[in-house]
Amino acid sequence: MKKLLLVGAVALFGVLQAQKTNFGANAGMLTGFAKVKTPMGDDSESNTGFYAGFFAEITAGNMVKIQPAVNYANIDGGSALQIPIMVKYYVDPKFNLQAGPQFTFDLDDNPFPDYYNSLNFGLALGTAYEFTQKLFVEARYSFQLNNHLKDAPSGYSVKANYLNLGLGYKF
Template sequence: MKKLLLCFAVALFGLTSINAQNFGLKAGADFASMKLKADGDNVSTSETGFYIGAFVEVEVSDSFIFQPEVLYVSVEELDQIAIPLLAKFPVSEEFNILAGPALGVLLDTEPGAKSFNFGLEAGIGYDITENFLLEARYNMGLANLLEDAPSGYSIKLSGFFVGLGYRF
C-alpha cells in the first residue's frame, strides 16, 4: 500500500508539472494531536514536530487553483508521508483559502496499527511576495488507525500546520 501511494504521488506530480504554473518548496511546524477513544473515554496527546515538502500550483481558472503536495511530516517517533490534494481559492491579491482531502502513509507503524491515513484539510494562505508565502492549515484525521478495532475504539491523528513556502 505504501509503494502504491508513493507511486501515485510521483505520477501526480509528473502529470501536473506539465501544466503547472508554479512549483515550490515548503516547511514549517506541525502541532499534532492523537485522540484515543475506548469504552466511552477520550484521551488526547499533543506533540510538536516539523514538515517539509513540495507543491505544484495548477491554475484551472482565475478563481480556482489545484494544489497537490507531498510532505514529509515528523512528530516525535511518528513519521508520515502526507499528500494533501487542495483546492485553492484566491480571495484577494494576497489572501487565499485552501481546502481538500489529504492522504497519508504512516511510516514504521506498530503491530495492530494501520499505516494508511486520510482526512480533510482546510486553511488560509498569504502571499508575502510573488515567491514567498505563509500558510496555516488544520488537518482533521478521519481514519481509525487501529487494526480490527472493536466498536467504540479508535485512534485518530489531526494536526495544525504553520509554515513558509517558496515558489520558483
C-alpha cells in the same frame, strides 16, 4: 498499491504539462493532536514537531489553483509523509482559502500491521497569504477521517489531527 501510485503520478504529470504550473518548497511547525476513545473513556495528547516538503501549484482558473504536495513530517521522532491535495480559492490576489484531502503514510516500522493502519486519510482546511509572487505563509488543519485501528471493536478509535504552520517559496 505500486500500480495505483504509478497511474496517479502519470496522471499528475499530464495535468502539470497542460496547465501553468509553479513548483516550490515549504516548511514549518507541525502539531499533532491524538485522541483515543474506548468504552472506558477518552484520552488526548498533543505534541509539536516540524514538516518540510515540496509542492506543485497548478492554475485551474482565474481564482482557483490546485496544490498537491509531499511533506516529510516529524513529531517526537516519529515520521510520516503528508500528501495534501489542496484546492485554493483566491478571495484576494494575495489571500486564499484551501480545502482538500490529505493522506498520511506512517514511515516508522509498524509493530502491529494486522491491527494498525499505516495509511490514513483526512480532510484538510487552510489558508495562505502571499507576501510576494514567491514567498507565502500558510496554515492548514487536517481532520483524520478513518480510524488508526484496523477492524476495531465498537467504541474503540484512535485518530490524529494535524496543524501545519509554515512558510513557502515558489521557484
